Amino acid sequence: MSALLGVYKRFALDVARAEGKYIYSKDGREYLDLFSGISVNVLGHRPQPVMESIRETTEKYLHLSNLFKEDNQEKLAAALIERNFPGKVFFVNSGAEAVECAVKSARKYFNGDKYEVISFKNSFHGRTLAALSATGQEKFSKGLGPMPEGFIHADFNFLASAEEKINFKTCAILVEVIQGEGGVNIGEKEFIHGLRKICSEKGIFLIIDEIQTGMGRTGTFMGYEYYGIEPDIAVMGKAVGGGFPLSAVILNEEVSASLKPGDHGSTFGGNPVSCAAGLATVNAIDEKMLEEIKNSGENLVKIFKDLQKRESSIKEVRGRGLMVGVELDFEAGELVKFLFDRGIIANCTAGNVLRMLPPYNITQQDIERVVMETGKYLKEKL
Numbered sequence: 001m002s003a004l005l006g007v008y009k010r011f012a013l014d015v016a017r018a019e020g021k022y023i024y025s026k027d028g029r030e031y032l033d034l035f036s037g038i039s040v041n042v043l044g045h046r047p048q049p050v051m052e053s054i055r056e057t058t059e060k061y062l063h064l065s066n067l068f069k070e071d072n073q074e075k076l077a078a079a080l081i082e083r084n085f086p087g088k089v090f091f092v093n094s095g096a097e098a099v100e101c102a103v104k105s106a107r108k109y110f111n112g113d114k115y116e117v118i119s120f121k122n123s124f125h126g127r128t129l130a131a132l133s134a135t136g137q138e139k140f141s142k143g144l145g146p147m148p149e150g151f152i153h154a155d156f157n158f159l160a161s162a163e164e165k166i167n168f169k170t171c172a173i174l175v176e177v178i179q180g181e182g183g184v185n186i187g188e189k190e191f192i193h194g195l196r197k198i199c200s201e202k203g204i205f206l207i208i209d210e211i212q213t214g215m216g217r218t219g220t221f222m223g224y225e226y227y228g229i230e231p232d233i234a235v236m237g238k239a240v241g242g243g244f245p246l247s248a249v250i251l252n253e254e255v256s257a258s259l260k261p262g263d264h265g266s267t268f269g270g271n272p273v274s275c276a277a278g279l280a281t282v283n284a285i286d287e288k289m290l291e292e293i294k295n296s297g298e299n300l301v302k303i304f305k306d307l308q309k310r311e312s313s314i315k316e317v318r319g320r321g322l323m324v325g326v327e328l329d330f331e332a333g334e335l336v337k338f339l340f341d342r343g344i345i346a347n348c349t350a351g352n353v354l355r356m357l358p359p360y361n362i363t364q365q366d367i368e369r370v371v372m373e374t375g376k377y378l379k380e381k382l
């Protein structure tokens, strides 16, 4: 019996170690990890550049307070600005905290005069109370009320729905360019462009939650690059710490100028070891790797679409880069278990979507293996 709180539905996997694309159980099994620790281990487990960077840092220190200047923090912040837009970076420990910081910053800019945030149905922004208020899925906040006020949900991919909810109290629109937990729902070009335009016209902020789509996941370093736009605030998490707890908020110059010493803080945010691991990861994601992500992702989608032609239980295959969802006409939990029993780790989201967030070094052989096993399940079990 575990002493841990039972809030996770766990795989029957007692981990001995993890290396590259694989997790090894204590009973000697090897699992191909197509979920990458929920999109954290994008370079695989224990990648060499990250291991070296951590080792170098831990020779010097583990934790320092944010009251001192530290090289890894400075370098990672500069690297994130270079790959986003001019402004400043604030580091926190988790995605939810980063969303909180983004919302606080937008509200602080307007000094209480504007405070409403428009986010979208089916979105997911984290488990703290404000992040849950922003999350457009009631199941996550059921029984937790009263929830923080000032969050309004519009229909995803329906510009008019967001537009009609804007009023004199609105300070920001918060959106994922591809909704991850919500079922790998892809933001349409006109929709994301429209949100950018509305925010600029109304003088409010566009906050893009890139916690899942950032760090190369969709084939560009940031997911918003695909749309040829820039947000005012970008929120990063998961892979940005290279396997260590770290998240980042990138605030444009206008927003960052409104925050002064004492306005925000975090004891562990920007821990040197996390920043060292994050820096090595960011540096590893170069143009060549982004090209490989695009190619592997297109291939993964194509091979699943070929399977769809033979299997009517596959309703839709969608994805961008290596963020891929296969929508089924049945609950995907049993399929995830079937794959697990055959040494493949994937995930089920939104009830009937098989979701894959593989490490970036996934091969053609790995792709063929997961599609073949899925095909077997559809033939044998349905």
Ligand SMILES: Cc1ncc(COP(=O)(O)O)c(C=O)c1O
Pocket: 038, 094, 095, 096, 097, 099, 124, 125, 126, 127, 176, 180, 181, 209, 210, 211, 212, 237, 238
């Ligand atoms: C888009 C998005 N935002 C926020 C979060 C919350 O991140 P964390 O679990 O690190 O708080 C997640 C986590 O899955 C996410 O996918």
